[in-house]
Amino acid sequence: MASDDVLLFDVSFADLGCGPREQGLFDAWCAANPAPDGRRRVLGRVIKLDRGYPLVCCHLGNLRCEHAVDFIKRNDSLACVGDWVVLALPQGHDMGIICWVLDRKESFCRKDPAERTRVQVLAANIDTIFVVHALGGEALNQRRLERELVVAHESGATPVVLLTKTDLSPDLAADVAAAQETAPGLRVLTVCSKRGEGVEDVRACIPAGSTAVLLGASGVGKSSLVNALVGAERMRTAAVRAGDDRGRHTTVARQLLPIPGGGVIIDTPGIRAVALWENEDGMAAAFPEIEEAAAGCRFRDCSHTSEPGCAVRAAVEAGTIPKRRLESYLILQQEMADTAARQEIRARLDRKAADKGGKAGGSIKYHYNRGRKR
Numbered sequence: 001m002a003s004d005d006v007l008l009f010d011v012s013f014a015d016l017g018c019g020p021r022e023q024g025l026f027d028a029w030c031a032a033n034p035a036p037d038g039r040r041r042v043l044g045r046v047i048k049l050d051r052g053y054p055l056v057c058c059h060l061g062n063l064r065c066e067h068a069v070d071f072i073k074r075n076d077s078l079a080c081v082g083d084w085v086v087l088a089l090p091q092g093h094d095m096g097i098i099c100w101v102l103d104r105k106e107s108f109c110r111k112d113p114a115e116r117t118r119v120q121v122l123a124a125n126i127d128t129i130f131v132v133h134a135l136g137g138e139a140l141n142q143r144r145l146e147r148e149l150v151v152a153h154e155s156g157a158t159p160v161v162l163l164t165k166t167d168l169s170p171d172l173a174a175d176v177a178a179a180q181e182t183a184p185g186l187r188v189l190t191v192c193s194k195r196g197e198g199v200e201d202v203r204a205c206i207p208a209g210s211t212a213v214l215l216g217a218s219g220v221g222k223s224s225l226v227n228a229l230v231g232a233e234r235m236r237t238a239a240v241r242a243g244d245d246r247g248r249h250t251t252v253a254r255q256l257l258p259i260p261g262g263g264v265i266i267d268t269p270g271i272r273a274v275a276l277w278e279n280e281d282g283m284a285a286a287f288p289e290i291e292e293a294a295a296g297c298r299f300r301d302c303s304h305t306s307e308p309g310c311a312v313r314a315a316v317e318a319g320t321i322p323k324r325r326l327e328s329y330l331i332l333q334q335e336m337a338d339t340a341a342r343q344e345i346r347a348r349l350d351r352k353a354a355d356k357g358g359k360a361g362g363s364i365k366y367h368y369n370r371g372r373k374r
């Protein structure tokens, strides 16, 4: 962990994209919450989140921070990478204190129905989400891409599909066409970090002042791309650690790095399963052609499976919507319905337990210091 921090030693606050929005939120919060001891507050951004304390960059440097007790009491989620935070720097204390997390712009969240906390924020204040898939080997996994795009759209940031390892693709045009069919209306970029091809197109999507995050399975080449963008070996990639006991997840932390002359990029470990739950907005955005056709269905709550006068099925039969798109849509809808039903049962059981005098409600979840996830 300590050695990873070395990779961040030269990140400076000036490169993190602080703008009038952040400065304004900070000033307003400080004015409304004068420090009891009159000590100065500092604006910072969380640049790394691992198993330890959040690492925050401010104009004084990078330091490990803990959350103020008062903040924890008043909030049900903690700071995450990309967050802008108000810091207090108590004298004689080797850690900073996160007094407050400033209002987030878009953020990428995981809704985990298995956990009490409704939402886990994975990256905050992001403008662009790159949904990354590697080429070569098997065909592009369209089902996985569709599911990822639902969550990416849900964040409110702009999703971009990014196909990596183009050097391994036997038919690049076919891969791009498959991705484009799966991501109507979105940009599909291709990149080969190995040969340095396409890196400039990615860079152009992350102008100064903006923040992008990489979302994708382990091994698809996210860290290699970050290295290509920042022009140095800043992130460890799989090859470096091949054979060691940490397995394929070489990137264990979520961390944010400035791109010279551009914005900032957040690298993440591979995110395995993202459960779909209450993602109606994301669904509508990820399947725009189905949403559009559905306006013509006879029934407003048409499920597009068996109702008469279904304009979506008509469009599939006419060939304007690919059959597999409707199939995917229905699979994801069913999954959301199942999750909602399970949640409903759980809520009912919780209420029953509470009525019997059991303890209701969850306590605050600590996402840090939780031990390594397997």
Ligand SMILES: Nc1nc2c(ncn2[C@@H]2O[C@H](COP(=O)(O)OP(=O)(O)O)[C@@H](O)[C@H]2O)c(=O)[nH]1
Pocket (backbone or CB within 6 Å): 164, 165, 166, 167, 168, 191, 192, 193, 194, 195, 217, 218, 219, 220, 221, 222, 223, 224, 225, 236, 237, 238, 239, 250, 251, 270
């Ligand atoms: N052939 C090829 N291999 C790549 C490319 N980019 C990354 N790799 C390799 O893919 C493996 C996983 O890369 P890494 O960046 O660690 O993936 P991550 O887990 O998504 O961060 C490493 O062995 C890289 O060398 C590429 O453009 N072409």
Ligand SMILES: [Mg+2]
Pocket (backbone or CB within 6 Å): 222, 223, 224, 236, 237, 250, 251, 267, 268, 269
């Ligand atoms: Mg990585």
Ligand SMILES: [Zn+2]
Pocket (backbone or CB within 6 Å): 294, 297, 298, 302, 303, 304, 305, 307, 309, 310, 311, 312, 313
């Ligand atoms: Zn219908």
